[in-house]
Amino acid sequence: MESKGLVKAVKPQPKKNLWKPEEDLVLKTYIETHGEGNWATVSKNSGLKRGGKSCRLRWKNYLRPNIKRGEMSEQEEDLIIRMHKLLGNRWSLIAGRLPGRTDNEIKNYWNTHLSKRHNGSKRKSVDYTSNHHEQKKKIRSSNSEIGPSKSSTCIEETTLVVRNEEEEDRNNINSWMDGIHRSFNCDTDYPTLVPENYNATFLFDDEPFITYLDSFLLVEELGFGWSGEEANSLMQVESCPNHVTGDFY
DNA sequence: AATGTTCCCAACCGCGAGAGT
DNA sequence: GACTCTCGCGGTTGGGAACAT
Structure with a gap:
């Protein structure tokens, strides 16, 4: 039996196991050499005393290239x-x-x-x-x-291509897009939005439901010059509760 | 300066889905 | 079909910095 005093005297082991810079280096080097995947073997082969999950998380949230850090715009x-x-x-x-x-x-x-x-x-x-x-x-x-979902995983990269014939409107869109997501790279057979005036293409590699929601969001945000009614009819969303309302630009 | 409180965020945990056997 | 393994997700935890008293 341990007395309270004794327990207090023993410095508790830290429960959080923060990654050290040298561990980061080992993991980064390993993945750059062998590629991502099969995380269970990463710890064995790399010599890291970490579980596969921990390695994966560290790579995904911290070490992966193109990670943007710092304040949110x-x-x-x-x-x-x-x-x-x-x-x-x-x-x-x-x-x-x-x-x-x-x-x-x-x-x-x-x-x-x-x-x-x-x-x-x-x-x-x-x-x-x-x-x-x-x-x-x-x-x-x-x-x-x-609807069917191609995958339960999130889209790693979502891409939107906006090709606008009219310079002024393109600038409007681009200024909004700055700092958020200038280029999208989507390839799917889901709602392809090609407004007459704008030649803008929305193609999503994700769940259909999300595709619709995204379309709303982007239509609303980008303001393609449609009235809410036009946008709704274009997107054939009569069954969706999130109808676009109001006019844009 | 010392102590207490709050806030931030990296890391952990448990679960479900999907692939392979 | 049952089982195992791996992966990814979202919720939670806890260390430490920042701030208040």
């Missing part, structure tokens, strides 16, 4: 808020729309900066009534009802 913040309003806590999907940002980073940013500000308008993508595991089940099953 106003545009990024705005996009997070809007996406969260539409998608709820689906951080990986939101992160997919913010190149260089990780789901963990966005989740943390929301929890520390934005959730308080937007507490009044707590809105989730499904009607949650039980614990989070139940919630996840609901999200997954609701998605499968909506």
Whole structure:
């Protein structure tokens, strides 16, 4: 039996195992040499005393090339808020729309900066009534009802190509796009939006439901000069509750 | 200066999905 | 079909910095 005093005298081992720079270097070198994947063997082969999950997380959230660190721009913040309003806590999907940002980073940013500000308008993508595991089940099953999903993973890179004949409007779009996601690289058979005047193409490599939501978001954000009605009819969304309203530009 | 409190965020955990056998 | 393994997701934890008293 241990007395309280004795327990207190023993310095507790830190529960968090922060990555050291030398470990980062080993992991980075290993992945640059062998490539990503099969994380279970990474720790064995690289000599790191870390689990595969830990290695994966460290690479994905910190060491991966093109990771954008530092403060969120106003545009990024705005996009997070809007996406969260539409998608709820689906951080990986939101992160997919913010190149260089990780789901963990966005989740943390929301929890520390934005959730308080937007507490009044707590809105989730499904009607949650039980614990989070139940919630996840609901999200997954609701998605499968909506349509087939190519993959459960988030889009690593989402790309939007905007080709505009009119210089002025192109500048409008580009100025908004600056700092958020200038180039999209999507390839799917899902709603392809090609407005007559704009020759803009939205192609998404993701769940159909999300595709629709994205389309709303982007139509609303980019303001393609459509009225809400025009946009709705273009996108054939009569069954979707999130109709675009109002006029743009 | 010392102590207490709050905030931030990297890392951990448990779970489900999908692939392979 | 049952089982195992790997991967990715979202929620939570806890160390430490920043701030307040």
